[in-house]
Amino acid sequence: MSAVTQSLRLAAQPRWWSFALWAVLLVLPYALPTHALLISEITIIALFALSLDLILGYTGIVSLGHAAFFGMGAYSAALFAKHIHPDPLLGLAAATGLTMLLGAVCSLGVLRGSDLTRLMVTLGVALILQELANKFDGLTGGADGLQGVVMGPVLGYFEFDLYGQTAAWYALVVTLLVFIGLHHLVHSPFGFSLQAIRDNRLRAQAIGIDVNTRLVTVYTLAAVLAGVAGGLQAQTTGFASLDVFGFDRSADVLLMLVIGGTGWLWGGLIGAVVFKTLHSVISAWTPQYWTFWLGLFLVLLMLVGRERLLRPWTWRRNI
Amino acid sequence: MFDRLLVVSLASVLSLGSAMLQAQEVFKIGLILPMTGQSASTGKQIEAAARLYIAQNGDKVAGKKIELVVKDDGGVPDATKRIAQELVVNNKVGVLSGFGLTPLALATAPLATQSKTPMVVMAAATSSITEASPFIVRTSFTLPQCAVAMGDWAPKNGIRRVVTLVSDYGPGIDAERYFKERMLLNSAQVVESLRVPLRNPDFAPFLQKVRDLKPDALFVFVPSGAGAAVMKQFLERGMDKAGIKLIGTGDLTDDDQLNDMGEGALGVVTAHHYSAAHPSALNQKFVEAFKKANNGLRPNFMAVGGYDGMHLIYEALKKTKGGQGGGVAMLAAMKGHIFESPRGPILIDAQTRDVVHNIYLRKVEKKDGQFYNVEFDVIKDMKDPGKTK
Amino acid sequence: MLTLLFDGVAYGMLLFILAIGLSVTLGLMNFINLAHGAFAMAGGYTTVLLMQHADLPFFLCVALAFLLTALLGAVLEATLYRRMYNKPHLDQVLFSIGLTFMAVAAVDYFVGSTQQLIQLPAFLKGRTELWDGALGMGHYRMAIIIVCAVLVLVLQGLLTQTRFGAQLRASVDNQQVAAGLGIRVNTIFLTTFALGSGLAGLGGALGAEILGLDPVFPLKFMIYFLIVVAVGGTSSLTGPLLAALLLGIADVAGKYYLPKLGAFIVYSLVIVILMWRPQGLFTRGKV
Numbered sequence: 001m002s003a004v005t006q007s008l009r010l011a012a013q014p015r016w017w018s019f020a021l022w023a024v025l026l027v028l029p030y031a032l033p034t035h036a037l038l039i040s041e042i043t044i045i046a047l048f049a050l051s052l053d054l055i056l057g058y059t060g061i062v063s064l065g066h067a068a069f070f071g072m073g074a075y076s077a078a079l080f081a082k083h084i085h086p087d088p089l090l091g092l093a094a095a096t097g098l099t100m101l102l103g104a105v106c107s108l109g110v111l112r113g114s115d116l117t118r119l120m121v122t123l124g125v126a127l128i129l130q131e132l133a134n135k136f137d138g139l140t141g142g143a144d145g146l147q148g149v150v151m152g153p154v155l156g157y158f159e160f161d162l163y164g165q166t167a168a169w170y171a172l173v174v175t176l177l178v179f180i181g182l183h184h185l186v187h188s189p190f191g192f193s194l195q196a197i198r199d200n201r202l203r204a205q206a207i208g209i210d211v212n213t214r215l216v217t218v219y220t221l222a223a224v225l226a227g228v229a230g231g232l233q234a235q236t237t238g239f240a241s242l243d244v245f246g247f248d249r250s251a252d253v254l255l256m257l258v259i260g261g262t263g264w265l266w267g268g269l270i271g272a273v274v275f276k277t278l279h280s281v282i283s284a285w286t287p288q289y290w291t292f293w294l295g296l297f298l299v300l301l302m303l304v305g306r307e308r309l310l311r312p313w314t315w316r317r318n319i
Numbered sequence: 320m321f322d323r324l325l326v327v328s329l330a331s332v333l334s335l336g337s338a339m340l341q342a343q344e345v346f347k348i349g350l351i352l353p354m355t356g357q358s359a360s361t362g363k364q365i366e367a368a369a370r371l372y373i374a375q376n377g378d379k380v381a382g383k384k385i386e387l388v389v390k391d392d393g394g395v396p397d398a399t400k401r402i403a404q405e406l407v408v409n410n411k412v413g414v415l416s417g418f419g420l421t422p423l424a425l426a427t428a429p430l431a432t433q434s435k436t437p438m439v440v441m442a443a444a445t446s447s448i449t450e451a452s453p454f455i456v457r458t459s460f461t462l463p464q465c466a467v468a469m470g471d472w473a474p475k476n477g478i479r480r481v482v483t484l485v486s487d488y489g490p491g492i493d494a495e496r497y498f499k500e501r502m503l504l505n506s507a508q509v510v511e512s513l514r515v516p517l518r519n520p521d522f523a524p525f526l527q528k529v530r531d532l533k534p535d536a537l538f539v540f541v542p543s544g545a546g547a548a549v550m551k552q553f554l555e556r557g558m559d560k561a562g563i564k565l566i567g568t569g570d571l572t573d574d575d576q577l578n579d580m581g582e583g584a585l586g587v588v589t590a591h592h593y594s595a596a597h598p599s600a601l602n603q604k605f606v607e608a609f610k611k612a613n614n615g616l617r618p619n620f621m622a623v624g625g626y627d628g629m630h631l632i633y634e635a636l637k638k639t640k641g642g643q644g645g646g647v648a649m650l651a652a653m654k655g656h657i658f659e660s661p662r663g664p665i666l667i668d669a670q671t672r673d674v675v676h677n678i679y680l681r682k683v684e685k686k687d688g689q690f691y692n693v694e695f696d697v698i699k700d701m702k703d704p705g706k707t708k
Numbered sequence: 709m710l711t712l713l714f715d716g717v718a719y720g721m722l723l724f725i726l727a728i729g730l731s732v733t734l735g736l737m738n739f740i741n742l743a744h745g746a747f748a749m750a751g752g753y754t755t756v757l758l759m760q761h762a763d764l765p766f767f768l769c770v771a772l773a774f775l776l777t778a779l780l781g782a783v784l785e786a787t788l789y790r791r792m793y794n795k796p797h798l799d800q801v802l803f804s805i806g807l808t809f810m811a812v813a814a815v816d817y818f819v820g821s822t823q824q825l826i827q828l829p830a831f832l833k834g835r836t837e838l839w840d841g842a843l844g845m846g847h848y849r850m851a852i853i854i855v856c857a858v859l860v861l862v863l864q865g866l867l868t869q870t871r872f873g874a875q876l877r878a879s880v881d882n883q884q885v886a887a888g889l890g891i892r893v894n895t896i897f898l899t900t901f902a903l904g905s906g907l908a909g910l911g912g913a914l915g916a917e918i919l920g921l922d923p924v925f926p927l928k929f930m931i932y933f934l935i936v937v938a939v940g941g942t943s944s945l946t947g948p949l950l951a952a953l954l955l956g957i958a959d960v961a962g963k964y965y966l967p968k969l970g971a972f973i974v975y976s977l978v979i980v981i982l983m984w985r986p987q988g989l990f991t992r993g994k995v
Binding site for chain 2: 041142243244288
């Protein structure tokens with residue numbers, strides 16, 4: 001085994017603290033039952049952020065419309081539960097299938113063009129889907145949202161309760177499975193080729209990596225994962241409305257990912273936790289003007305630079 | 320050392336005891352409003368009105384201290400539902416209230432049923448809301464009430480051909496449907512029904528289309544706050560000079576914005592349940608107190624919905640002697656309650672749990688240098704025509 | 709039909725004024741400034757507040773809005789934006805989004821969240837009908853078209869006939885070489901940013917009557933500005949102008965003829981255009 005392969009294998013080993021953190025996370029809904037709702041919400045958004053990280057952090061595709069897939073997953077799961085079968089896992093499968101189709105089609109749009117072009121195309125797709133959902137209000141409930149989604153118990157046994165504990169565990173388990181899957185993916189040859197594409201597309205092409213096929217594959221995969229997150233959201237809240245496609249949602253998840261750090265799997269989770277906690281804390285204190293403090297935090301974070309935020313003694317050095 | 324232990328344990332027992340005693344003595348009201356986003360002005364008005372009511376009537380009712388917990392949902396239904404759930408489970412509120420838009424109320428309905436918490440809807444106006452849960456009570460109004468009133472008034476006043484323009488969501492569709500049905504009943508015609516998107520509406524092309532259709536009048540429903548934009552475009556296209564009258568529900572001439580709309584709003588006839596110029600002693604007192612507490616801001620129909628909602632909760636608390644019997648008893652106390660509101664007399668129907676109140680026909684006129692909706696006709700004790708059950 | 713064309717042109721020109729600052733900033737400094745909408749909002753609110761409290765005539769307020777917003781832009785550029793030039797695009801995006809949030813919340817706090825209404829002077833409120841109503845031209849929209857046309861000529865003149873314009877174009881083409889030739893690139897950046905922000909403020913002031921003005925204005929309209937810049941490209945003046953006109957006319961016509969589809973048309977059009985020509989409709993050559 002060459003030195004390169006050996007170092008790559010070593011990098012691929014999950015750290016001990018990964019296991020520890022996940023153990024803590026899985027216990028949280030039991031340890032903090034009053035916050036189970038917040039936990040499930042944060043987990044779902046973290047999964048969404050994770051899916052965005054796949055294309056943004058690992059492949060370098062900037063997207064402002066990732067909510068298109070989140071929304072697709074949400075409505076698919078909700079409609080499936082309402083009209084076909086209330087089992088949550090089957091619903092997730094339906095969400096996966098439909099989002100895969102959408103993702104494959106949309107991936108053709110991000111193959112060419114500059115960052116700005118990709119931003120606009122992804123944004124446009126999300127906006128179009130939002131309009132469509134609004135127009136077909138017989139099916140989707142339009143601006144009033146989709147009512148009457150009653151979920152069956154998970155695995156036929158765990159009912160969705162008022163406290164949100166089942167929801168939290170359900171979301172956590174699904175996210176953990178995705179996390180493990182992604183961990184193997186990014187440390188595989190495929191994963192490394194993605195990072196090569198991100199770093200320098202021309203060079204990757206020059207050494208024979210089939211860029212377009214990989215872009216299509218990873219974009220579809222990211223779409224599927226976003227769809228799973230959306231499906232979880234619809235299932236745990238029993239509701240789907242037009243803002244699942246909203247620009248706010250795409251922008252928020254982008255923010256979270258950058259706060260937590262792109263290019264590593266824990267980035268999405270940490271960013272989601274920081275963002276949501278900040279939101280809860282600040283908006284409890286000032287419900288109307290909390291966006292001001294969020295904006296201030298972002299500006300300072302960007303000015304100072306993420307790495308230095310956690311090390312205040314470096315601030316004095318040329319800001 | 321022993322003394323210290325004694326002091327500490329005494330202190331903890333006392334604080335625990337007082338906390339428990341405190342907990343029994345506090346009644347929490349959860350108020351979920353859109354304080355940010357497009358409907359922020361709704362949230363502002365309702366919160367101000369709720370706080371005014373508490374300031375005027377004290378924060379102790381039937382031996383309990385009232386605590387108002389205000390939360391912002393930004394107009395996003397997912398947030399409303401989660402906040403409502405947290406309020407019920409964590410804060411242990413006795414009543415949920417607010418709900419600035421239809422989807423926000425509909426999202427929370429199953430929660431109210433599941434947790435047996437009364438839900439007082441102070442703003443949302445689609446008929447079907449009260450049918451979404453047996454625990455929902457409404458103190459705002461419904462669009463069909465206004466639309467039907469208009470559909471009766473218009474044909475009697477020389478308006479036979481109308482184009483309707485509504486925002487494309489629950490209340491708008493309600494308004495369009497009931498106005499159209501009523502017009503047909505009165506042998507008048509609705510030539511075209513246009514729907515404008517709820518978010519970022521651009522009225523110019525739609526109004527141009529109306530202009531080209533040359534009806535007798537344009538019937539408009541847009542949510543509170545968007546009326547000014549319609550008015551501006553209406554005047555810019557010279558539609559008043561082309562002989563097209565502007566009629567609609569009172570959201571068009573919202574008291575919140577009416578004063579800034581200028582001369583162009585004069586003469587617009589609307590049907591609604593509340594005008595800040597309503598000539599009753601109670602209303603005058605309400606408007607004065609509201610203006611004083613809020614920098615001269617005039618209360619609008621949203622504020623009155625909040626004010627009456629608080630009154631309903633207070634009365635229910637008094638009837639149930641401080642909330643004994645939980646949500647079910649509170650709900651029963653609210654049903655069938657009649658009282659005097661700044662809008663006029665109001666009844667919460669025992670069957671439908673919806674409002675029954677007067678719908679006034681008003682015209683925009685100038686009084687003391689300010690613009691008001693002056694009431695000139697009334698349909699008394701109107702029930703919601705939109706109920707299907 | 710002609711009225712629609714007229715309305716669309718007016719709307720498009722307004723969008724051009726609003727978006728041209730963004731296009732120049734992006735082309736010159738390679739900085740994606742999503743706070744551009746906040747400058748527009750600042751201009752709008754300046755005008756409204758001046759008219760309400762200082763009772764100044766409309767056009768004076770608009771001019772003041774331009775100047776004050778330009779000043780604001782200059783100050784922010786020198787203090788904050790300058791530090792962000794070499795950071796990755798994503799950081800710039802988030803920085804500007806943060807500024808936008810702050811602006812939105814601050815305006816909400818100080819002025820309130822209701823729509824602001826402007827009372828136009830009487831001569832702007834009228835309407836001229838030609839050919840028996842086939843072409844109806846609101847006077848306000850006419851004024852907008854005139855102002856924008858003049859502005860386009862002035863800007864074109866500035867870019868092509870003045871030394872500053874030449875220096876600006878040089879800096880856009882190749883910053884390093886321009887600096888190497890002794891062009892003070894920092895000053896160019898400052899002036900251009902101030903000018904771009906001032907134009908945004910002007911657009912906001914003019915647009916308050918047509919687009920409405922409330923604290924969420926930047927978030928609502930940012931998408932339109934981005935569309936103009938993405939489709940029009942950043943390397944010329946005419947590109948964004950044509951893109952804005954196209955967008956304005958398509959939007960107005962779409963909503964009139966196919967109201968059920970509404971904004972759907974604009975978004976689909978944008979996607980199709982960008983997929984066909986990713987570098988923008990009017991830019992020559994590759995991305």
